[in-house]
Amino acid sequence: MQSLQPGTVEELAGLVEQAYEQSVPMYPLGGQTALHYGLPAKTDGWGISTEKLNRVIDFPVKDLTLTVETGITIQALADMLANEGLMLPLDVPQQSQATLGGVIATNCNGPRRFGYGTVRDYVIGIQAVNGKGQLFHGGGRVVKNVAGYDFCKLLTGSMGTLGIISQATVKLKPVPEEAVTVAVSLDDGATVENCIAMLMESPTVPVAVELLYGARWSEYAGDPNRRYTLAVQLAGTESEITWGQQRLADDLKACGAPGAFALSSEAHVALWQQIQEFPAAEHELTIQVKTVSSGAVPVIEKCTETDPQCTIQSDIGNGVVTVGFEEMPETGISGLVVSQLGPLATVYHGHVETLRCPAPEDLTLGTMWGQLSGPQWLHNRVKEQFDPRGLLNPGRFVYQ
Ligand SMILES: Cc1cc2nc3c(=O)[nH]c(=O)nc-3n(C[C@H](O)[C@H](O)[C@H](O)COP(=O)(O)OP(=O)(O)OC[C@H]3O[C@@H](n4cnc5c(N)ncnc54)[C@H](O)[C@@H]3O)c2cc1C
Incomplete structure (x- = not known):
């Protein structure tokens, strides 16, 4: 497959228009870490890479927003934000390769979605090129901008089938002062369910709640002979964390799960790194x-x-x-x-x-x-509006 790397959004639009005129299938490419997610491509065509589209457009730090081209890697993004004490709390595997465009297209969400929300909650503005080579955008650079059809939500998770996403504006969060993991070993499903019901309402407001099974996680378990490890991440100020740890240990005990303990800070970092990389x-x-x-x-x-x-x-x-x-x-x-x-x-x-x-x-x-939900004709009608010749990632997603 021929791989093309437009250097500007105008070049990208021009390439797509050319492909449209010649009816050439197009495969958007980010960091290529997740090309096996989705059905494999069955027809030859042009790979269109966002590698050179990685510029920062606007970073008004005080507004907690950032506008960037989507070929930027998640690692580059994280480093830039960390310098300002900010973060985009999405847990993406293979960060030094994966791009923001790929994350939006695949709707990649990790464990901290429990406390911080999902990709859809963070993308507040989007620019993309449709299957005819036309540039379009939705949302904007401010948090309150809900006029018109919500292209941000539609394109998130569209797997590169409705447009090649060229630019996005994302909301940001401040990095919390501290984070800690409270872990406990459990044996049976009923106790797990009790604990989860408690955690859903917990005033400690966890940012992530993970249930782990298998030898891979044994070093994080208090009692390796037990079936499951429940790991709860708390984030906040030092006093919030101190209070939260104790409260959580008491509440878990009341749910039939005694023996909760806090992981060392090294084990905390290693565990969430392993969890983040697990899908890959x-x-x-x-x-x-x-x-x-x-x-x-x-x-x-x-x-x-x-x-x-x-x-x-x-x-x-x-x-x-x-x-x-x-x-x-x-x-x-x-x-x-x-x-x-x-x-x-x-x-x-x-x-x-x-x-x-x-x-x-x-x-x-x-x-x-798996079992598809929603009427197929509606998916197909939306696809036709954005990509009338069906050239964007043909055969890889749900359209029939
Ligand atoms: C094995 C594995 C499994 C994963 N499973 C899931 C999962 O189940 N759910 C999930 O949400 N995430 C999943 N991810 C995470 C996520 O898909 C990737 O980590 C990352 O978001 C992909 O970024 P990338 O730049 O490498 O994208 P690529 O691998 O380059 O592309 C991934 C998909 O996005 C499209 N795409 C890429 N860039 C753009 C763009 N700018 N505009 C339009 N389309 C684009 C591509 O055409 C392709 O279909 C998984 C990752 C791995 C490695």
Whole structure:
């Protein structure tokens, strides 16, 4: 596949217009860390890279907003923000390669979505080039700007199928004074559910709540003989943290989970780094189930029944369960995703996606994205408006 690297937004628009006129398929490329997320491309075309589109357009620090071109890497962005005591609290794997455009296109959300929200909450302005080469934008550079159709929300998670995102304005947060992890080992699903119900209402307001299963996490467990580790991240001022730690330990004990302890600061950093990278870690098969939070424990128990050796990282307060299988389950991907986990996820208003598998070329719409929700004709109509010739990432997403 030919890879092109426009140096300006005007060049990008010109290239897309040329591809439109010649009906050439186009594949937007960011840091290329997640090209295996989605169905594989089946037709040849132009790879259009945002590598050279990485300029800072506006950084009014006091307004807590930033406008940048989307080829900027998440690491470069984080370094620039850290100099001002600010952050974009999205936990992206492979930060030195992954770009802001890729994060918005894939709607990448990590564990801190529990306390800080999702990509959709942070993108307040967007500029993109549609499938005909026309530049369009939505939102703006200030936090209150809700006039018109909300292109920011539509393009977040559109997987590069509605436009190539060239520029974004994001909201920022101040870096908290301190952060700490309170961990506790648990044995049964009922206790986990009690703890989660408590944490959802907790006055300690955690920023992340993770349920972990598997040998990979044993060094963070108080009692490695217990089945699960529950890890809760608190952030705030020193006095908030001191109070929160004690309150959490008491509340967990009251839920049937005694023995909570705070990780050392080194272990705290290492744990959240490992959690952040987990979706990108090497496993024979990695799937992700997204349900309401009450669906997470039944899904986790089903997965551990299927393969007791699997590794699980769950943003359990948000009902997101990522599972790495070391061996392909006997039922194959289709049996696992479509017959076993899919129906269970549906009960909890969710679905299953495949993040990594040994033979991506064999993935189907059903095994990649699980049971689709929403009327298909509506997805198709929206796609036609933005990309009438179906040239942007053809065959990779949900359109039929
Ligand atoms: C194995 C793995 C699994 C992951 N699973 C998930 C997941 O389940 N859910 C999730 O939300 N995140 C997931 N991520 C995280 C996320 O997708 C990536 O970390 C990162 O956001 C991708 O950035 P990138 O620049 O490398 O994008 P790329 O890998 O270059 O591109 C990823 C997708 O975004 C499109 N794209 C890239 N840039 C643009 C742009 N400027 N405009 C329009 N489209 C663009 C591409 O066409 C492609 O479809 C996963 C990451 C990995 C490595």
